[in-house]
Amino acid sequence: MTGTPPLVAAEVLAGQRRAVSRALTVVERGGPEAEALLQTLLPHTGHAHVVGITGAPGVGKSTLVDGLALAARAQGQTAGIIAVDPSSPFTGGAILGDRIRMQDATMDPGVFMRSLASRGQTGGLSRAAAASLTVLDASGFDWVLVETVGAGQSEIEIMALAESVMVVLAPGLGDDIQAIKAGILEIADLFVVNKADRPGADASVRELRAMLRLAADPPPWTPPIVTTVAAERRGLEQILAELARHRAFLEETGRRADRRTHQVETLVRQAVWDAVARRLAAAREDPGWARALTAVAAGTRDATGLADQVLRGAGGMADGIH
Amino acid sequence: MVLAAAERATPTSPCSPVGRAVWSGARYDDALGRARGMRDGGERVIRVLVAKPGLDGHDRGAKVIARALRDAGMEVVYTGLHQTPEQVAEAALQEDVQVVALSILSGAHPTLVPRIAGLLQQNGQGDVLLLLGGIVPEQDVASMLDAGVSRVFGPGTDTRDIVRYIQERVGDS
Ligand SMILES: Nc1nc2c(ncn2[C@@H]2O[C@H](COP(=O)(O)OP(=O)(O)O)[C@@H](O)[C@H]2O)c(=O)[nH]1
Ligand SMILES: [Mg+2]
Numbered sequence: 504m505t506g507t508p509p510l511v512a513a514e515v516l517a518g519q520r521r522a523v524s525r526a527l528t529v530v531e532r533g534g535p536e537a538e539a540l541l542q543t544l545l546p547h548t549g550h551a552h553v554v555g556i557t558g559a560p561g562v563g564k565s566t567l568v569d570g571l572a573l574a575a576r577a578q579g580q581t582a583g584i585i586a587v588d589p590s591s592p593f594t595g596g597a598i599l600g601d602r603i604r605m606q607d608a609t610m611d612p613g614v615f616m617r618s619l620a621s622r623g624q625t626g627g628l629s630r631a632a633a634a635s636l637t638v639l640d641a642s643g644f645d646w647v648l649v650e651t652v653g654a655g656q657s658e659i660e661i662m663a664l665a666e667s668v669m670v671v672l673a674p675g676l677g678d679d680i681q682a683i684k685a686g687i688l689e690i691a692d693l694f695v696v697n698k699a700d701r702p703g704a705d706a707s708v709r710e711l712r713a714m715l716r717l718a719a720d721p722p723p724w725t726p727p728i729v730t731t732v733a734a735e736r737r738g739l740e741q742i743l744a745e746l747a748r749h750r751a752f753l754e755e756t757g758r759r760a761d762r763r764t765h766q767v768e769t770l771v772r773q774a775v776w777d778a779v780a781r782r783l784a785a786a787r788e789d790p791g792w793a794r795a796l797t798a799v800a801a802g803t804r805d806a807t808g809l810a811d812q813v814l815r816g817a818g819g820m821a822d823g824i825h
Numbered sequence: 826m827v828l829a830a831a832e833r834a835t836p837t838s839p840c841s842p843v844g845r846a847v848w849s850g851a852r853y854d855d856a857l858g859r860a861r862g863m864r865d866g867g868e869r870v871i872r873v874l875v876a877k878p879g880l881d882g883h884d885r886g887a888k889v890i891a892r893a894l895r896d897a898g899m900e901v902v903y904t905g906l907h908q909t910p911e912q913v914a915e916a917a918l919q920e921d922v923q924v925v926a927l928s929i930l931s932g933a934h935p936t937l938v939p940r941i942a943g944l945l946q947q948n949g950q951g952d953v954l955l956l957l958g959g960i961v962p963e964q965d966v967a968s969m970l971d972a973g974v975s976r977v978f979g980p981g982t983d984t985r986d987i988v989r990y991i992q993e994r995v996g997d998s
C-alpha cells in the first residue's frame with residue numbers, strides 16, 4: 504500500500520476536494536466505515552439547499568445544472584452536484600455522461616460534481632444518494648443539485664430526499680404531460696420548460712397550467728412554471744429565485760424539518776439493512792448453517808426461529824440439532 | 826505497431842486503506858450485498874475516466890472503449906471531446922476514479938500526457954492507473970511510460986486486452 508493517506512473528516516468538513524471525493528466513494532460503498540463517517544458528518548448538515556432535478560433523457564437537465572451552478576457562483580454561492588445514471592442490468596457497468604454538459608461549471612473551484620451509477624437496486628440507490636448529499640452538504644456547499652433520469656421508483660425516492668424538486672420538460676421529446684404524469688408530477692415543486700427556443704414550448708406551459716388548475720383543493724404550494732433556454736443560459740436566475748422562494752415556504756411551514764427527518768431515516772434504514780446483511784453473511788459462514796437449513800426443510804425447526812437466531816448474531820446455528 | 830510489451834514496472838495501489846478496512850470485515854454475497862453498492866462475491870466496482878484531451882474531433886475510438894469497459898461491468902465516466910489537461914485531472918479528482926484512459930489521435934501526446942500525469946500527482950492521485958490509446962509512434966512509447974503512463978494501446982487493440990489489463994491491475998484481489 505503506498506501513498507494514500509487516511510481520510511480525515513475535518514478535511515471533508517473544510518471542503519477539501521480530494522477528501523470530499525474520497526468521502527463520496529466511501530459512503531457510496533457503504534459498510535461500517537461509511538456509517539462512522541456519516542455519523543461524524545451528519546451534525547454538520549442542513550446548510551445546503553438540496554434540489555432534485557428530474558425529467559426524461561435529453562430535456563436538458565445536465566445543461567441546466569451546469570448553468571444553475573454557474574448562476575449560483577455569480578451570486579457568490581457554491582454548488583455540489585450529484586448526477587445519477589442507470590447501470591446496465593446485465594453487466595452492472597455504466598457509462599456516466601452527464602459531465603459532458605457540465606464542462607463549464609465543473610472547472611470552477613466553488614463547484615464539485617460527482618457521477619453516481621444506479622447499480623441496479625432501489626434501496627441501495629437512495630441510500631447512496633442520501634449519503635452522497637450528506638457529504639456534499641457537510642462540506643459546506645450552499646446548493647446541492649441532484650440530477651436523476653425519469654420516473655422510476657428509485658428516482659422518486661431520491662427526489663423525496665430533496666427539499667425542492669424541479670421537473671424538467673422540453674417540447675417535442677415525447678415527454679408530454681400525459682406521459683410523465685405517474686408519480687413525478689405530484690412531487691414537483693417547480694416546473695421548468697426548457698428548450699423554449701424550440702416550437703411547442705408555449706403549448707407545454709399551457710398544458711401544465713391547465714393541469715395544475717385541475718387540483719381539487721388548492722395546494723399550499725402551487726408549483727411555478729419557469730421557461731428556460733439552458734443552452735443559452737437563459738432563465739436560470741429565475742429558477743434560483745423560485746427555489747429560494749420555495750425554501751422560504753418550507754421553512755415557514757415547518758416542512759423543511761420534515762424533509763431532513765426523512766433523509767436521516769433513509770440513512771438509518773440502510774444502516775439496518777447493512778447490519779442484517781452482515782448477520783446473514785456471518786450465519787452463512789457458520790459451520791452449522793447447512794444442517795440448520797436441513798432441519799427447517801424437515802420441519803424439525805421453524806424458519807422464523809432460525810431467522811431470529813441469525814438476527815441475534817450469536818452463531819451456533821446447529822446448536823440443539825442432532 | 827507493436828506495443829504489447831510496453832509496460833511500466835511501478836505497482837499501482839487500487840484500493841485506499843479505507844476500502845481495505847471495509848472489505849476485510851465481511852463478504853456480502855447476496856442481494857443485500859449488492860444493495861450496498863457491491864457486486865456478487867464482494868468484487869469492487871472499477872471506476873474509469875475515459876477522456877479525450879486535445880483538439881482532434883474523433884471520439885469513436887473512445888466511445889468503443891467506454892462501451893467495452895461498461896460491458897465488462899465497470900463504471901465509465903465519459904467527458905466528451907476537447908478536454909484540457911486541467912479538465913481531465915479535475916474530472917479524475919471529482920470522480921475518484923482508479924483508472925484514467927486517454928485517447929489522443931492528434932499527436933499532441935508529448936505535451937498533454939506529462940501535463941496530465943503531473944496534475945494527477947499534484948492532486949494526490951499519482952497512484953491512478955494511467956493508460957494511453959490512439960496514435961502514438963513507437964519511438965514515443967518509452968517517453969510516455971517515463972511520464973507515468975502504465976501502458977500504451979495502439980490502434981486495433983482488442984478491447985478485451987484493455988479490459989483484462991485493467992482488471993489485473995486494479996481488480997479486487
Ligand atoms: N435547443 C436547445 N437545446 C438544448 C437546450 N438545453 C440543452 N439542450 C441540448 O439538449 C441535449 C441534451 O442535453 P442534456 O443536458 O444532456 O440533457 P439531459 O439528458 O436531460 O441531462 C444537448 O444536446 C443539449 O445541448 C436548450 O435550451 N435549447
Ligand atoms: Mg444528464
